[in-house]
Amino acid sequence: MENSLNKEQIIADLLPQKFGRRGVIWVAILVGFCLVGLFAYYRQARYGLIVTSMRDYASWGIYISNFVFFVAISLVGSLITAVLRLTGVSWSTPLTRISEIIAVSAITFAAIIIVVDMGRPERFINLLFYGRLQSPIIWDVIVITTYFFISLLLLYIPLMPDLKIMIEAKQKEGKKVPKFYLFLGSFWKDTFMQSRLSKRAIHILCIAIIPVAFCIHTVTSWLFATTYRPGWDSTNFGAYFISGAFLVGAGAVLLAMVVLRKVYNLDKYITNDHFDRMGKITVMLGMLYLYFNVNEYLVPAFKMKKSEADHLNDLFTGSFAPVFWSAIFLNMLLPITILLFKRGRRPIPMFIAGIMIVVGAWFKRYLIVTPTLLHPFLPMHNVPKSYLHYFPSWEEWAIAMGSLAGALLVITIFVRIFPIIPIKETISEFHETTHK
Amino acid sequence: MKPLISKYFGMLALMLVLFGSTVVFAQGADKSNITIDIAYYVLNNRVPYLVITTKTKVEKKFIPVENMSVKVFMDKDSSGNMLGSIGEVKTNYKGKAVVMLPPSMKSNWDALERHSFFATSAETKKYGSADGELTISKARISIDTADDRNIKVIVTQLKNKEWIPVKGVEVKIGIKRFDSYLPVGDEPTYTTDSLGVATAEFKKNKMPGDKTGNIILVARIEENDQFGNITAEKQAPWGANYVYTTTYGERTLWSTRLRTPFWLLVLAYSIFLSVWGTLIYLIVLLLKIRKLGKLDADQV
Numbered sequence: 016m017e018n019s020l021n022k023e024q025i026i027a028d029l030l031p032q033k034f035g036r037r038g039v040i041w042v043a044i045l046v047g048f049c050l051v052g053l054f055a056y057y058r059q060a061r062y063g064l065i066v067t068s069m070r071d072y073a074s075w076g077i078y079i080s081n082f083v084f085f086v087a088i089s090l091v092g093s094l095i096t097a098v099l100r101l102t103g104v105s106w107s108t109p110l111t112r113i114s115e116i117i118a119v120s121a122i123t124f125a126a127i128i129i130v131v132d133m134g135r136p137e138r139f140i141n142l143l144f145y146g147r148l149q150s151p152i153i154w155d156v157i158v159i160t161t162y163f164f165i166s167l168l169l170l171y172i173p174l175m176p177d178l179k180i181m182i183e184a185k186q187k188e189g190k191k192v193p194k195f196y197l198f199l200g201s202f203w204k205d206t207f208m209q210s211r212l213s214k215r216a217i218h219i220l221c222i223a224i225i226p227v228a229f230c231i232h233t234v235t236s237w238l239f240a241t242t243y244r245p246g247w248d249s250t251n252f253g254a255y256f257i258s259g260a261f262l263v264g265a266g267a268v269l270l271a272m273v274v275l276r277k278v279y280n281l282d283k284y285i286t287n288d289h290f291d292r293m294g295k296i297t298v299m300l301g302m303l304y305l306y307f308n309v310n311e312y313l314v315p316a317f318k319m320k321k322s323e324a325d326h327l328n329d330l331f332t333g334s335f336a337p338v339f340w341s342a343i344f345l346n347m348l349l350p351i352t353i354l355l356f357k358r359g360r361r362p363i364p365m366f367i368a369g370i371m372i373v374v375g376a377w378f379k380r381y382l383i384v385t386p387t388l389l390h391p392f393l394p395m396h397n398v399p400k401s402y403l404h405y406f407p408s409w410e411e412w413a414i415a416m417g418s419l420a421g422a423l424l425v426i427t428i429f430v431r432i433f434p435i436i437p438i439k440e441t442i443s444e445f446h447e448t449t450h451k
Numbered sequence: 452m453k454p455l456i457s458k459y460f461g462m463l464a465l466m467l468v469l470f471g472s473t474v475v476f477a478q479g480a481d482k483s484n485i486t487i488d489i490a491y492y493v494l495n496n497r498v499p500y501l502v503i504t505t506k507t508k509v510e511k512k513f514i515p516v517e518n519m520s521v522k523v524f525m526d527k528d529s530s531g532n533m534l535g536s537i538g539e540v541k542t543n544y545k546g547k548a549v550v551m552l553p554p555s556m557k558s559n560w561d562a563l564e565r566h567s568f569f570a571t572s573a574e575t576k577k578y579g580s581a582d583g584e585l586t587i588s589k590a591r592i593s594i595d596t597a598d599d600r601n602i603k604v605i606v607t608q609l610k611n612k613e614w615i616p617v618k619g620v621e622v623k624i625g626i627k628r629f630d631s632y633l634p635v636g637d638e639p640t641y642t643t644d645s646l647g648v649a650t651a652e653f654k655k656n657k658m659p660g661d662k663t664g665n666i667i668l669v670a671r672i673e674e675n676d677q678f679g680n681i682t683a684e685k686q687a688p689w690g691a692n693y694v695y696t697t698t699y700g701e702r703t704l705w706s707t708r709l710r711t712p713f714w715l716l717v718l719a720y721s722i723f724l725s726v727w728g729t730l731i732y733l734i735v736l737l738l739k740i741r742k743l744g745k746l747d748a749d750q751v
Contacts, residue, residue: 202744
């Protein structure tokens, strides 16, 4: 952060700004995707899951891939906000709120997409009344709900001082303060006791969110690992999923950093130093995920058990090979290579690396879910041809794209109404830096 | 004008007749042939029953014909009239129907050593009419287990009102399992000697039986041209004791929701309560912060 900044300048820079023309077009595109997704879901609700390409074998398709992707990306909240905060890393302050809003938005759509995957969504309520505690699906429902509330609190509590700043700024300008802001933040007086309680709450949340975040993705991995199938029968799945989740979360933050810095002229707050440090973290996470991938694929490939051979061969050299190798290169090898060098840890290369990581991660989830289902232990005999392959129908694509657009829309709306970089904390850090 | 009208009328009438006859011919030609098979079964020398099968040939393959009504009769008189009606049955989706000899036919059944069965189906919209016939001689099969681990199967036939042994009949001897029969020895079948006896050595030691070690031995004559399908069963205490144990009703990971293991309940609720307890504490903190904001700044 530049030392030439003063309090007024920081507030002026970081208060939410109205959308320009580009912002309106962006929102319109997202709303368009959401509407098409809603229409596709209407068709699915009207005609049933037959409108999808999911059949008896590939009973989990891109909805579940999307679910795993959303859960993964939501883990960024715990990484940036909690892990870095607890370890005393101060440079991450401008990235904490971006991470939390990505987490809240992603976990919301993870919950939505799992209901979309149900042929009879009204039966979701049965999970609450008749769910078995022995089932990992119930654990997933509980842990997703818990993570959602923790993320929401971790988003809201540090936002309270900024809401006061926003209310004061509006009053200073003589503008009417929306009731929404008043309800959320008018009680914040910035007293010693309030600050103390707020700090305690944030500290507790940062501690609580880490095990819950680990649980959420471990339990998601257990939905697969507790099912005896080629490719899922692994004791490594929890760690494999968590490392992948941290990587895709970091990739999403890279993208958000570049876009928000460019759109809102935040060069003074999201500096090249932030990119450099975030790039180094991403390289570390990429290597960690690569390590788990080597374990997941190389070890079974070395043994090539007959029951697993079809699945592995199909991934390495068969019909899934183009997607598999693209995912490995896009999600891990290329971003690691780019970000390993100092010149790669600049906004434009990092934006490219971020896109690679996120897109590669989405396809990686698809590869975890679908090829396994198409390679059961018992061969598929005497089944209709449509059962042997899976390619999503237009309704599935539309719903999946609609949900991704929905998540981006939530982030966009948040950026419009709340400061995306914590104002109060930035001012405090500025004071600390200048006093030193 | 009048001859012209009558000429056209005549042509029209001729066309109608020709067209109509073509349609009638086509309907007859389109009908598929149907085959009726009759199989005769007796279990443990009790009341016999018949299995009627209807099938048709499509692209060189037999496929079952379902919902076919078939009338079943027993024996004809010298002038070819059916003597006794066993009943009318309808085939299921596998093209099969089962019919038992009714008690009213006991005297007819007892009167002869050989009987013929006839099955007929009437013409339907899709299929032509069909007939099936089967003649069997009355036979009995019994199992003797008096000699330990040595099974004697005796096949006899009714001749001149006496049950006399039959030589050269192929008999399968096995142990009844869940949905099939396990051969008792190395041979797939055993042949009866001049005394009508087929002998098999019981080699399946330690075969799980019921809780007292009983197994069920089965002797079968299958698809025999003369005797049909005859089966006899007999219990023998040659198996190993097997006590069925089940976890049904216990608290396991795979049982119903009300039978969750205690360790899982304790673990899950402890985690749930500690995490949500923390969240509730945080909500309380939040309410406290809210309340503090409403107090006068000097009081804080």
